[in-house]
Amino acid sequence: MKIKLGENSYGKNAVQLSKIIRHPAYHEFRQVTVNVSLKGDFDEAHITGDNSMILPTDTQKNTVYALAKDHFKTSIEDFAIYLANYFVTTQPQVAASTIEITEHLYHRMQFEGVEHPHTYIGGGAEKRTTRVTKTATKVNVQSGITDLLILKTTDSGFEKYIKDKYTTLKETADRILATKCEINWTYGNLPADYTAQFNNIRELLLLTFAGHKSLSVQQTLYAMGKSVLEAYAGISEIHLQMPNKHHIPFNLEQFDIQNENEIFIATDEPYGLITATVTRE
Ligand SMILES: O=c1[nH]c(=O)c2[nH]c(=O)[nH]c2[nH]1
Numbered sequence: 681m682k683i684k685l686g687e688n689s690y691g692k693n694a695v696q697l698s699k700i701i702r703h704p705a706y707h708e709f710r711q712v713t714v715n716v717s718l719k720g721d722f723d724e725a726h727i728t729g730d731n732s733m734i735l736p737t738d739t740q741k742n743t744v745y746a747l748a749k750d751h752f753k754t755s756i757e758d759f760a761i762y763l764a765n766y767f768v769t770t771q772p773q774v775a776a777s778t779i780e781i782t783e784h785l786y787h788r789m790q791f792e793g794v795e796h797p798h799t800y801i802g803g804g805a806e807k808r809t810t811r812v813t814k815t816a817t818k819v820n821v822q823s824g825i826t827d828l829l830i831l832k833t834t835d836s837g838f839e840k841y842i843k844d845k846y847t848t849l850k851e852t853a854d855r856i857l858a859t860k861c862e863i864n865w866t867y868g869n870l871p872a873d874y875t876a877q878f879n880n881i882r883e884l885l886l887l888t889f890a891g892h893k894s895l896s897v898q899q900t901l902y903a904m905g906k907s908v909l910e911a912y913a914g915i916s917e918i919h920l921q922m923p924n925k926h927h928i929p930f931n932l933e934q935f936d937i938q939n940e941n942e943i944f945i946a947t948d949e950p951y952g953l954i955t956a957t958v959t960r961e
Pocket residue numbers: 838849895896897898924952
């Protein structure tokens with residue numbers, strides 16, 4: 681039997697980096713988690729244990745901190761592109777490098793409408809993300825949002841689905857729609873300002889969710905993806921993952937109380953998981 685090495689990559693995961701950017705009037709605080717992954721000529725390392733082509737993952741981690749001083753000044757995308765390019769151009773054995781960055785969001789505290797110069801409040805579970813893959817000739821940039829918790833108390837129903845002998849779910853024309861989205865879009869054209877693009881796309885996703893008369897999570901997911909592709913020609917496709925975070929009407933009839941669609945039990949598991957990629961023809 682012939683055995684051979686298949687596709688492989690290696691790198692450092694979960695590099696935790698915080699940075700203060702000191703502006704004259706205020707401090708900017710940034711916290712990111714960085715994953716580095718390299719592909720290339722690593723056959724000998726696997727087959728014979730020859731490490732002569734291996735840039736240690738410890739060095740990769742150190743490189744993230746060292747390059748952050750001068751090259752993490754704006755968006756996570758700009759930093760990821762710089763890092764990805766650095767590994768490809770300085771290490772001839774590296775054919776492709778992938779940098780994933782997750783940014784933990786902080787907002788400056790506000791007192792009487794005025795932002796405090798150096799004190800922050802956490803932005804909750806929501807995080808901004810990017811994934812950049814660089815080869816000698818190509819760069820692929822995906823950006824997104826994860827753990828974005830959104831909910832609406834009406835304009836959502838789920839009816840006219842298949843009913844068989846195991847169906848117990850009741851149809852509803854008015855339910856809570858709640859989800860914790862993971863959304864990633866791919867840039868066909870790279871924008872000059874990734875943060876402006878991120879803010880615009882996030883706002884549009886929220887606006888579409890809010891305004892949609894939802895017949896299902898599937899329909900709302902598609903509407904959200906479609907709105908982004910229609911508004912931004914530079915986005916080639918968008919992937920959305922939307923778990924259905926069920927809030928189920930609680931049976932108050934057992935206490936002779938009428939539940940007028942007001943009292944629910946939130947159930948974490950099991951949950952419906954709806955995912956799709958929305959793309960261009
Ligand atoms: O929006 C929904 N889509 C489904 O596919 C589904 N299935 C289910 O039980 N509830 C829901 N809700």
